[in-house]
Amino acid sequence: MKLIYNRHRNSKSDEELLALFIEEGRVGALGELYERHIHLVFGLCLKYMKNTHQAKDAVISIYEKVQTEIDRHTIRNFKSWLYVVSKNHCLMELRKAKPGQVVSLTEAEKSDSFMEYDAEMHPIDGEQTEEMEKALQECIEHLKTEQQKSIRLFYFSNKCYREIAGLMQTDEKKVKSYIQNAKRNLKICLDKKK
């Protein structure tokens, strides 16, 4: 993979910044940590709020929430924790706005690591052992043609959605869903093999 991602100007990792905040009480560290992910939080809030102004308010509220909540949890991965906190905040806001409407769940962040989504990474995204690799290939063989083609192009030929869409003469959204479905099927297949 080419170096397309500019490393953050500060070379400290999330964990280091988090430790600085928790152990030394440096609020600046938390600010930096949050700022690092602020575009994600903003995007997420936009997705749920569908309103720039509300989304911006939510970003600030989430920052305040993070400050108060952070001591109460043992955080293994700040980003995933932040994702859960942010998502829940947005959902709570939505629920407040339209009572009675079933938006969803609750303050799942209280259940701590339970909700950290990275608990199970998809095998195809991670590094695979030889054995896994073999199993994976076998499973790919069993996928439907579109899914198989998409997954091969995406993961093994490193083509982007647009290129795959061009090659398969379909649109990008379809490609995206092929890949997602393929991943799900692969996971089921791999779990069976275990």
Add this chain to the structure above:
Amino acid sequence: MKKGEKHIGLNDFSRYRANEMTADERNAFEKELQKDPFMADALEGMEQLSPEEIAQHVNELSARISKPKKSRKIRFIAAAASILILVSIGILWLQINQHNPVPEVTQTKKMELPPEVQKKGDLSPLTDTDLSINEIEIEPQLDEPEITATDIVPIVSKPEKAARVMAPIEKKEPKMLAEAFDKQKNQPVEMLTGRVAGVTVQRKDTPKIRGIVSHVATEDNIKIRGYATIAAQRPPARGKTLRGQVISGTDKLPLPGVSLTEKGTANGTLTDIDGNFVLPLKDSLSTVTVSFIGMVSKEISPADSLNAIIELEEDVLALDEVVVVGYGTQKKQNLTSSVTEVSPASQSQKLTAEPVPGYKAYREYLNTEAILPPNYPEDKVVIKLLINLNRNGAIQSIENLNQADETLFEKAKQIIADGPAWNPELVDGKKTDSSVRLRIVFRKEK
């Protein structure tokens, strides 16, 4: 972000969306999207605005976040400092209040009751404790009211001790008093205070009732005259009693068994069955804590009012204790939290509305009443009705469901209206509005 992992910044999002990435870069970015739902969600949200707008908003937000924030320690110090300030204001206030500014005449040694005290007519309502005199004039009626500077006796103010100034006063004192009076022309009140023949003389207070107090000490011919005022309502003295009622903030019903404690003491009480309480206070300035299980505790200050209706709000936190998490799946082996299965609540108990004597008797009643006129073209007519009952069982309206003959429908309505009363529908024991379908068969009389 683990160390060594790439950080995907806003710039990458902008480039991806602006098609500035090469195909390889796009693929790498998309792989990250596949891995990270946070990114995927964020991208989805960002689609609503242009990359430039997003950048602008994010920069603005970053600026707001990175504003120099007070560190937690400073926040703690700030909190501590404000408490300190509040406490010192409280102490100051206390002291000022205690510093009962009753100036006092130092010469109090030779005091005797006046042999004769004349009171003018409107003195009667004045009593020892309720009175203060806001102006005092002393008119020395000496033969030679020689007033010299050397005769001035210092008048010192001493709080909390009412001096008694009484007649007859020794030879020297009239002069002093005279001097005091003279001086009073400029600053009348503060100079001379004390008890004048049983009347408390205090500093000028907000006058409410005025009277003239006048005492004549015969021997020395000193007349002490003053305006008496009933002191403005004094701050609650120590050892008052707080009474009141505690009610629930949500339904305004009285709460029995609520505990009230005077803060810092073991002095407390509970409300009775009607939520009423009487709490004798050790110190009327202390706060009273009102607490009840399931309610948010409240602190009240009896200084505000000695008769209080206290509303307690429900403690919402208690309701949040049960957390239901509804999304995501988790393998059983990874599951750390407890899992409880919740099945839908069992159906509520419902008793449908029915006529008071029961359906059987009602049917019989209908059969006797539902008679077709002898000349009616048909022998049998069925009318279907919908009866709407309110929660008290009163018939609100009757609908004609099968478009039956209007005259028969009117007759049916009449029959129902004249017939037995209805019991309303009961849902879990509560009366509710309801509708009942009823079929009436009209027949010709046999």
